[in-house]
Amino acid sequence: MSLRTSPAAAGLLLFALLCFVALDGALAQGDAKRGQYLAKAGGCVGCHTEDREGAVAFAGGRALKTPFGTFYGPNITPDQKAGIGRWSEADFIQAMRHGLRPDGANYFPAFPYPSFTKITDADLKDLWAYLRSLSPNARANTPHDLRFPFGWRWLVWIWKWLFFTPGPFQPDPAKSGILNRGAYLVDALGHCGECHTPRNFLGAPKSSRYLAGGKLPDGKGVPNLTPTRLKKMSDKDLKDFLQTGQTPDGDVVAESMGEVIRNTTSQLTPPDLEALLAYLRSVAPLPEEKK
C-alpha cells in the first residue's frame, strides 16, 4: 500500500473519515461494541452461519427446516454483493422492525422479525454498527427451498396482517426494571418463544401457550419454560445450565440448545442472566403440551 507514501491518498482518506464521523455523529452513531453483545444476546450467528467446521460466522448458510420448506439464513457480512454491504442503517432497521427487504418485499417469518421488531431503536443502531464492523465475506446465499405455494412472498402480507404487530418493546410500568429487562431479553433479542412457544397450523405462535414448549415440526421436543417446569429447578441449577449446558447430575444438553447456550446465554452478563430467569419465573404457569 502506498498510503504512507502518498499524502494525497492519506488526505483523501482522512477527509472521508472526517465526513463519516461528522455524519454519524449527527445521527447518533451506534456503538459496535455494545452491538456485539446484543448480537450475542440475539443469537444472530446461529442461523446466519453454516453448520460445519470452519464456517465463517455471519456469512449465512444454515438450513432451517419447517413444514413450509427449508429456509437458509443469508449472508449478513458487509460484502457488497453477497452480503448486506449496500444497505443503509435505515434498510437494516426496516428489516428488523417491519420484516421488509430494502426493495419493500416481505421477509418470510422464518427470520424472527415478529420478535426482533421489539428491539429498541438504540439497540438496532448498535447492532447495525457491529454488523458494519465485520469483515466482508463473499459466500453466496443459498435460495430457500419452499413448498408450493409458500414461496410466494406476497402471501406473507396476509400472515403479517393476521399475526404481526410491529413496534418496539414497551416496558410495563407496573413491573420492576429487572422483570422488564428479562422480558426484553426473552421476547425481543433472545426470541426464545420462536422455539419454546408452540405454533398453529399457519406457523404463528399460539399466545395462549406462551413458552409452554411442545414439539418442533421435526418432532423434537422443546421444554416448557413456564414455572410449571422451572419451579423444580433452583436459580443456581438454571444458571449453571444456561452457562455450561450441563445439569447438576452431569447430563449434557442436546446440541440445538447447546448451541444457544454457547452463543447466547453463556455470554450474557450476570445481571442479564438474573433478569432472564426472574422474568421466566414470573410468566403464567402452563401445563405441559399434550403428547
Added chain:
Amino acid sequence: MNNKLAAVTFALLLGAVALDAAAQAKPEVMVKQRQAVMTLQGKYFGPMAGMAQGKIPYNAQVVQRNAAFLEALSKMAWDGFDPSTKGEKSNALPAIWDKSGEFKQAVERLESEAAKLAQVAKSGDEGAVKAQVGAVGKSCGGCHENFRQKQ
C-alpha cells in the same frame, strides 16, 4: 476321559454359557447398564467441563484421571442399545435403530473425541485440554440432539 478332553469340554461349556448370558441379557438390564454408563460419563465429564469454563480451578491430575476414565466409558454404552431394548421405557429414540448408520457415526465421534481428550490430557497442555473438552461436549450434545427424547 483324559484331562485335556475334560479341559476342552469345560472351556466350550463355559464359552457357551458366557455367550448365552450375553445374548440373553434381559432388555431391562441392558437399559439399566447403558444408563449407568451415561451417568458415569457425566460424573467424570462434569468437572472437566467446569474447569474448561473456568467455574472450578484447573487441576491437571484430575483431568488426566477423568479423561482416561471417560475414554474407557465412551466405549461401553453402545452394545446396550440392542434392538431387543426398543420396547423398554427410556429416553432412547427409535432413530437409534431406524438410522443406525448415523447413530454409529455419532458414537464413533464421541469415542474418537474422548480418546483425543485422554491424549491431550497426558500432554498437559491446558489450552488444548479446554478446547478438546468443548469438542467432547459437542459430541455428547450431537447425539442427544437426534437420538434422545428431549427432557
